[in-house]
Amino acid sequence: MDKLEDMASVYEFDPLTGNIPATKVEITVSLCVMYTQGVETKQWREFGRTEVIDNTLNPDFVRKYILDYFFEEKQNLRFDFRLEKPLGGIPGKNCGTIILSAEELGNCRDSATMQFCANKLDKKDFFGKSDPFMVFYRSNEDGTFTICHKTEVVKNTLNPVWQPFTIPVRALCNGDYDRTIKVEVYDWDRDGSHDFIGEFTTSYRELARGQSQFNIYEVVNPKKKMKKKKYVNSGTVTLLSFSVESESTFLDYIKGGFLCAVKFSGNPSQSTSLHYMNPYQMNAYALALKAVGEIIQDYDSDKMFPALGFGAKLPPDGHVSHEFPLNGNIENPYCNGIEGILEAYHQSLKTVQLYGPTNFAPVVNHVARYAAAVQDGSQYFVLLIITDGVISDMSQTKEAIVNAAKLPMSIIIVGVGQAEFDAMVELDGDDIRISSRGKLAERDIVQFVPFRDYMDRTGNHVLSMARLAKDVLAEIPDQFISYMKSRGIKPNPAPPPYTPPGHTHHTQI
Structure with a gap:
């Protein structure tokens, strides 16, 4: 291009x-x-x-x-x-218009999967047969039509069988089962001037009958029908299969766990350190933890979160650890809510010696061991990593993430300070899916944001931290749903409506 x-x-x-x-x-x-x-x-x-x-x-x-x-x-x-x-145009001459349609969406969450074939379509190509495809249109409240789906092109045939496709019911008819659905059939041309073969109309209610005599449609070209008395049709289209599945949302599940890992480096007693404990305001680590944690903690029923530190020398022998409990309790690393994590973090700054390097693999594998034990959908783990350094174990971390991608977990990385975070962008995997030793990650589970992009120059930490939380958590629901759908895990049924004592619940049929 x-x-x-x-x-x-x-x-x-x-x-x-x-x-x-x-x-x-x-x-x-x-x-x-x-x-x-x-x-x-x-x-x-x-x-x-x-x-x-x-x-x-x-x-x-x-x-x-x-x-x-x-x-x-x-x-x-x-x-x-x-x-x-x-294109060459004439100044002042109307050379085209933009048409925008809008409609209030219904609440229907069903998705329909269907497959079609056609028989004896009109031949449109001089050399060879037609290259047919179908275009589906939803009718609007004002009588106009809006395109909602195109099938693939099936080359050189008058009897195409198109691949099954899935479409939200609200995109097809906005939840109105009797609303007209128009389908046009074309012969594809490379130059974009596709030849019209014919059209037919149906409705969601008709399609929901599945494969039957009611879902065999004559493809009609109105112009040919007007000109030719003996014209019957330009072929037929048959519905081969139809099924409906209700889409589950993030809020249908909302169960899981939250884990926090904090990178330790620098000298917290110096004001230049990102861990500096200013008596008047929180440091960057605490701000990021509080911003993200206060939102995600509400999706955990008991609000008890394991919190880990990495890249520090621990007492009494000064050995370097990359997965130590912030509260100092190896048997029980859980902290009570975000305030409990912050308290454990501040206490650990007084007891451990900040060190290096920046290794992610140990904490990723630590959480993966939790997630591997509960793959039935009863829990989903979110690991928040707050770091200020260039990653030191890139190859091991990539391998750990690729292995974790098949588990019920997501990873949020917040980079604080002015370090180069190019490696974190690679781990994010938005543009190119992360891989290790030739193995591609099953799904994208990492979201990275640099903390410095959210520092408000006016000093409004409330607004800037709200933006940070919004962006780092934006991908979690889709990552969550992608795991559940790939494993065929459905949400638990909703509890029956509450009926006060002494009242009888009436069901109207």
């Missing part, structure tokens, strides 16, 4: 109607990036981006943005279009 150019337009967006003013475009659109604007800072932050669509001046993006709507706020949105080629 050639070097991309950017073009931005700002809209005042009405989330209820979806109305925005049309704007002129004189380029071929490849993808669209959406930004939201902060209420207080007015800064633009990327919210999401569409898929790339090539070779068309009329892109219809499948990927959707889901926004929380706030009645009391003016919510500005910005759309940046990443472009391939500037």
Whole structure:
């Protein structure tokens, strides 16, 4: 792809109607990036981006943005279009419009998996047969249609069998089982000018019947039907299978454990140390621990957390340890709540000698041993590592993380100080999945953030620590769900509704 150019337009967006003013475009659109604007800072932050669509001046993006709507706020949105080629346009002439649709989402959490095949589709290619694919559209409340899914292209056949696909029911019909679903069938062309074969309509309620005579559809081209009296159809599409599964969310489970590991280095009696115990304010370690811990502790029923230190010489013989209990109790390293961890941390600063190097593997393996003992979904472990140094055992840590990726655990790394944290970014695995000895991690379980990016220049620690906690915890629910789904673990059924003594619970049928 050639070097991309950017073009931005700002809209005042009405989330209820979806109305925005049309704007002129004189380029071929490849993808669209959406930004939201902060209420207080007015800064633009990327919210999401569409898929790339090539070779068309009329892109219809499948990927959707889901926004929380706030009645009391003016919510500005910005759309940046990443472009391939500037097109010659006439100044002042309307060269195109942007159409934005919005609808309130239903609460349906079901996902439908279905598979289709077709038979005797029209031949559209001069050399060879057609290359068919299907496009699904959800009908809107105003009678318009919004694209919600595209199948893959099946090459050179008039009798394609498409791969099964899964789609949220609310994306397909927004929880309205009788809402019209339109399906168009096309012959794919490399230049983007796909040939229309025909269309049919159905509904979720019809599809839910599964494979039956009711789910064999005639593909009709309205233009051909008007012109040719003997025209019957352009082929048929048959539903081969249909199943529904309710998606479990993070809040359906919420059970687990929280473990903390703190790197010890420097001299806590010196004001330049990141461990310096200032009588008037918390140091960086304590701030990071408190910010993250106060949120995640509420997902642990007993609020008893094991806390470890690493990279320090321990009394009485001064041996170096990379997994010692902060409270000094090897038999029971648990601390009571975040305040208990902070108290143990401050006490340990008075008894241990801060040392090095920065080894992660011992604490990762320590927590992995806990997680390996309970892989039935009854517990999920979150390890918070707070460190100020460049990692010393990179290869061993990568191996430990790859092995831990198949266990019920996640790792949060907060880097404090001004050290180079390039290795931590590699462990994060957002762009490239971490691997060790040729073995790829089963899933991404690490989230890293540098503490220095969240230091508020105005001294507002409350706001900056809230931002820190939000960002480091953002990936935990998805990592949690990915483990549960990969193991087929379902949440426990919700308890029956509470009925006060002396009252009879009535069920209306």
